[in-house]
Amino acid sequence: MRIITVASGKGGVGKTTVTSNLGLALTKLGKSVTIIDANITTPHLAMNFGMFYNPTTLNHVLREETKTVIDAIYFHDSGLKIIPSSLDVNELQNVDIAKLEKVIKEIPYSDFVLIDSAPGIGREAVSAMKASKEILYVTNPNIAAVTDVIKINEVAEKLGLRPLGVVVNKVTGRVHELTIGEIEELTNLPVIAAIPFDADFEKALALGKTYLEINDYSKAAIEFMKLAAYLAGEDYKVPFTTYLKRVRSWFSWLI
Numbered sequence: 001m002r003i004i005t006v007a008s009g010k011g012g013v014g015k016t017t018v019t020s021n022l023g024l025a026l027t028k029l030g031k032s033v034t035i036i037d038a039n040i041t042t043p044h045l046a047m048n049f050g051m052f053y054n055p056t057t058l059n060h061v062l063r064e065e066t067k068t069v070i071d072a073i074y075f076h077d078s079g080l081k082i083i084p085s086s087l088d089v090n091e092l093q094n095v096d097i098a099k100l101e102k103v104i105k106e107i108p109y110s111d112f113v114l115i116d117s118a119p120g121i122g123r124e125a126v127s128a129m130k131a132s133k134e135i136l137y138v139t140n141p142n143i144a145a146v147t148d149v150i151k152i153n154e155v156a157e158k159l160g161l162r163p164l165g166v167v168v169n170k171v172t173g174r175v176h177e178l179t180i181g182e183i184e185e186l187t188n189l190p191v192i193a194a195i196p197f198d199a200d201f202e203k204a205l206a207l208g209k210t211y212l213e214i215n216d217y218s219k220a221a222i223e224f225m226k227l228a229a230y231l232a233g234e235d236y237k238v239p240f241t242t243y244l245k246r247v248r249s250w251f252s253w254l255i
């Protein structure tokens with residue numbers, strides 16, 4: 001079971017979006033995947049799947065109010081398993097995030113466990129790192145976001161985590177953005193995916209769905225599938241049907 005923390009230095013870079021869509025992409029490849037919202041103070045992961053109220057959450061498990069973590073696992077139609085945190089601020093009381101490592105050991109076997117960490121290097125974020133073996137960084141192509149990756153990586157190295165690389169999110173290709181080469185030089189880490197900016201990400205959130213559920217043929221969708229295949233150690237060939245869907249979408253704009 002591979003346990004990967006998905007981390008970012010600051011909020012708003014799209015870490016939760018990457019976690020949810022990467023989890024779904026790995027599931028599409030036939031992998032058993034569990035994703036966990038370890039950002040207990042401001043949890044958003046479940047929202048990406050239209051889940052706003054969950055009777056049992058990670059909060060209950062950390063407070064030992066339920067006998068097993070299985071009670072807090074919810075199944076998406078794809079087979080993806082989701083462990084949400086509570087949106088109720090009152091349920092933050094007596095929650096010990098340091099117990100996350102113990103909780104993860106009780107999760108039924110999955111090929112991948114993705115931990116959606118809190119941004120930064122505070123207690124929540126460090127607890128997520130300590131509970132994992134590998135770390136994946138999410139950033140935007142600007143100097144502030146990339147500098148924060150450098151800071152987190154220093155902490156991850158001290159904790160003995162294996163860095164998988166950087167996912168650059170919300171790429172527009174504008175001249176002021178840092179290039180892939182510049183990001184790799186600054187972080188001394190490989191960029192393993194560059195997700196193009198797409199307004200459909202916000203549309204998906206409004207619909208209570210992941211991006212891949214409403215658009216599985218765009219450049220961003222293909223990049224998620226390539227990222228999933230890379231992490232799984234597999235080759236990914238874009239299906240011909242994906243190109244057909246893209247052509248149909250182009251014609252729909254002309255009609």
